[in-house]
Amino acid sequence: MKKQTKNYKKIFKNHVNFDWDTEKYQIHHVNGNHEDNRINNLVLLPTNMHITFHSLYSELIFYKDMFEMDNNYQEYVDWERIEKYLYLKSSIFNLERARAISSLQDDPAFYIKRLHEEEVLYAQKYDKEI
Numbered sequence: 001m002k003k004q005t006k007n008y009k010k011i012f013k014n015h016v017n018f019d020w021d022t023e024k025y026q027i028h029h030v031n032g033n034h035e036d037n038r039i040n041n042l043v044l045l046p047t048n049m050h051i052t053f054h055s056l057y058s059e060l061i062f063y064k065d066m067f068e069m070d071n072n073y074q075e076y077v078d079w080e081r082i083e084k085y086l087y088l089k090s091s092i093f094n095l096e097r098a099r100a101i102s103s104l105q106d107d108p109a110f111y112i113k114r115l116h117e118e119e120v121l122y123a124q125k126y127d128k129e130i
């Protein structure tokens, strides 16, 4: 397990060829499979965003289970939370694209800039919650 943890960090670092503040940014597995360490499945996210994403995702799984047990559960769903999840998911998609573009251009500075732009957008939209 420990070896695997080091592996994906090493793979990502080798690919982007720059260091990041590990308190501020974490690596996310885009498809949710932590054993899939292919470079296009790894993306660097602001830590707050990463934690929020996973907590919203857990909530979504909970809703899905509740729907299966009771179709009327819809009225208890917090749709704003779902909207937030979808927004984050699309942000992660954009970050992944930015990373892919920056690697093509061999310009990590571009990726860092793009990452910060996304982070600012995210902070503006969910200012009070993070």
Ligand SMILES: [Zn+2]
Binding pocket: 027, 028, 029, 050, 054
């Ligand atoms: Zn993650």
